[in-house]
Amino acid sequence: MLALAVTAPLLGPGYLLLRDAVSTPRSYLTDAALGLTQAAPRALPQDVAVALASAVLDGGVVVKALLILGIWLAGWGAARLAAAMLPDAGVPGQCVAATVAIWNPYVAERLLQGHWSLLVGYGALPWVAAAVLSLRSAPKLYSTRENRPSERVEYSFGGVGAVLFWMALAGLTPTGLMLAATVALACAVAPGPGRSRRFCAAVSLAAATTAALPWLVASAVADGWSSGADQGAAVAAFAARAEPGLGTLGSLAGLAGIWNADAVPASRTSLFAMVATLTLLAVVAVGVPVMIRRRAGVPLLVLGVAAVTVPALMATGPGLAAVEAVIEAIPGLGVVRDGQKWVALAMPGYALAGAAAVVALRPRVPAVAIAVVCCAAVIATLPDLAWGVGGKVRPVRYPPAWWEAAAVIDADPAPVAVLPVDSMRHFGWAGPAPVLDPLPRWLRAEVLTTGDLSIGGRTVPGEGARARDVQEMLRAGADRDRLAAAGVGWVVVEGSGANLVLPVAFRSAELTVYRVGGQSPSSPHRAVVLAAHGVWLAQLIIGLGAMTLRRRRSRGTYGRDEHAQRPERRDE
Known part of the structure; x- marks a missing residue:
């Protein structure tokens, strides 16, 4: 219900086109989609996955479905994690955990920024935590028999499969994979009688490495990170931002503080942000003592504290200098400059603490009443998350001219240059917010883009x-x-800006296509990068299959054990 309340406008026809979110009717396996151009491979394997899926389904449907799935998985995963770690919290605790995971400023701000694939990785985090903690606890199968070695092997196989699957799903984008790997390693050090810490850490690292092969291989064979771009210049622009009445630390503690002040729900632009943050932290704080006593959840609490304090330190003068120095030395680490996105690491711990609040208060207040109050308070303090963050996240329709222009170029795919030069566009038919140029993800041909961004008047x-x-x-x-x-x-000239002295292949009020006739050879590294994506896809499929097999066999074992014990109970 919460996921649908947030994403309901996306159920209508049209395409998600908002800031960094670009969906098109069809995508192709171009060199750019494979990360083989001068642009850094930041959108792998996301672009390849969408290209493959859009060969079967409309690309707009694919992106919207994945976005809705990511938010839904965040709530469902938080509830499952709470059920495993805090069984005495019951359904009321699970409801609080799901509400905290879905209804928070992080989800709202990343929706407004258009980070749909990051939200898929965000939704996988509680599942990654549950999978690794399951290996650490290694409970007996649903059986009263002694855990035989074969059963333990089967359980571990399913647990490893779960880690593989959720790590690969989070790895739809490099940031999502880095978040998932961090959560997995934190859970690997949790206390438990199951598989060793070393085993769980090794499985987590191996799963993260294979899931990262698409962009690791592309980075190795292409020159996107080494093209001389000044990566450090963007550090200050992407630092976490303080909200009204809150310092940077307070904003991050409330799971807010994105660098782009335009990608913020209206309720977070006034002193009401302070009330909302205090409400969320109060729900979390009530459950923290319970989580500390349970011990297994302590690593997630520690991770939550680090996820808030480290980005806050990154936004200070010394922190900015340190991040800039690191990125200048290793350009591939430019992904860390958006400090606020790492606050996602706090979500599993926050969700568990929210569920634990039910356990902490239940001796004095009925569990259902606690859950209703906590959920209502969290939702009421962020009312504009509903209906696509107040209607701002909604599908749009491309004008017919875009379809016709794409068909002209796709009939003879060759490198495309686009004017105006800015990477971000303002289209009247797409709403007031800027958006990345859709052509690079629509055309069968390579579209030449600089990747330049204008932030606060600074390029x-x-x-x-x-x-x-x-x-x-x-x-x-x-x-x-x-x-x-x-x-x-x-x-291609978008809008009515330039008139070039070139042969016109298509002209409309929205855009003009000029034919030049040049060609450029494809990258010689396509095969190796496609093979790396094949490894990622195989990990996704194998992990899902292992989880499914364990679930079916566990149910079968439970049924056989129960049947076998019935004669004993009758004899007794």
């Missing part, structure tokens, strides 16, 4: 040096022969 340069050179040629009035020699096949 943060991207890695697309070739695209930048071509755009300078266009602005200087280069002729067709010179553009073709640079490997440009088409030029």
Whole structure:
């Protein structure tokens, strides 16, 4: 119910097109989708997964379904984690855990920023925690018999399969995988009588490594990280932001504080943000003593504290300098510059503490009443998360001209240069918020993009040096022969900006397509990167199969044991 309350507008027809979220009718396995261009491979294996799925389903449906799935999994996973760690909290505790996991500023802000694939990874975090903690506890199968070695092996096989599956699902984006791996390693050190800490850590690291192969291999064979872009220049722009009445630490503790002040729900732009944060922290704080006594959940609590304090330190002067130095030394670590997104690591611990609040207060108040009050308080302090964050997250329809222009270029795919030069666009038909150019994810051809971002009047340069050179040629009035020699096949002008002296292949009020005729060879590394994606996909399938097999056999074992014991009970 909560997931649908948040994403209901997305059930309608159309495409998600909001800031970083771009969905198109069809995507293709271009060099850009495989991370083989000068742009850093930040969207792997996400782009490949959508390209494969959109060959069967409309790409807009794929992206919207995955986004809804991610938010739903966050709530369901938090409830399952609470059921495993706090069985005495019952359904009331599970409801509180699910509410805390779904109804919080982190979900709202990442929705408004368009980070749909990050929310899929976010939804996998409580499942990763539950899978690793299950290996650490290694309970007996649903049986009164002694746990035979074969059963323990079967249980471990299913547990490892769960880690593989949820790690691969979180790995739809590199950030999601890094979050999941951190949660898994934290849970691997939890106390328990099951598989050893070393075994659980090794399984977690192995699963994370294989799930990371798509972007690790692309980073190794392409030059997206080494194109001379000033990665450190964006550190200050992407630092966590303080809300009204709260410092940066307080905002992060409330699971808020995204760098983009425009991607914030209205209720977090006033002093009401302080009330909302105190409410959430009160629900969590009541359950913390219970979680500390349970011991197995302590690593998740410690991780939650670190997930709040470390990004806050990253936003200080020394922290900004340290992050910039790290990114300048290792450009591939530019992913860490958005400090607030790491607050997702606090969600499993927050959800468990919320469930534990029911246990803490139950001696004095009925469990159902506690759950109703806690859930209502969390929801009431973020009312505009409902209905797509107040209607801002909704599907839009592309004008017919976009479909026609895409068909013209796809009939003869060749590198495409696009004007204007900005990576972000404002389309009247897509709403007031800016959006990434949809063409790179729509066309069968490579679209040359610089990756430059304009933040607060400051341009943060991207890695697309070739695209930048071509755009300078266009602005200087280069002729067709010179553009073709640079490997440009088409030029697309979005809007009514420039009139170029080039043959027109398609023209409308929304965009104009010019034919140039140049070609550019495909990357020679496509096969190895596709093989790396095959490993990721195999991990996803094998993990799901192992989980399913364990579940079926566990049910079968329970049924056989119960039947076998009935004669004894009758004799007694």
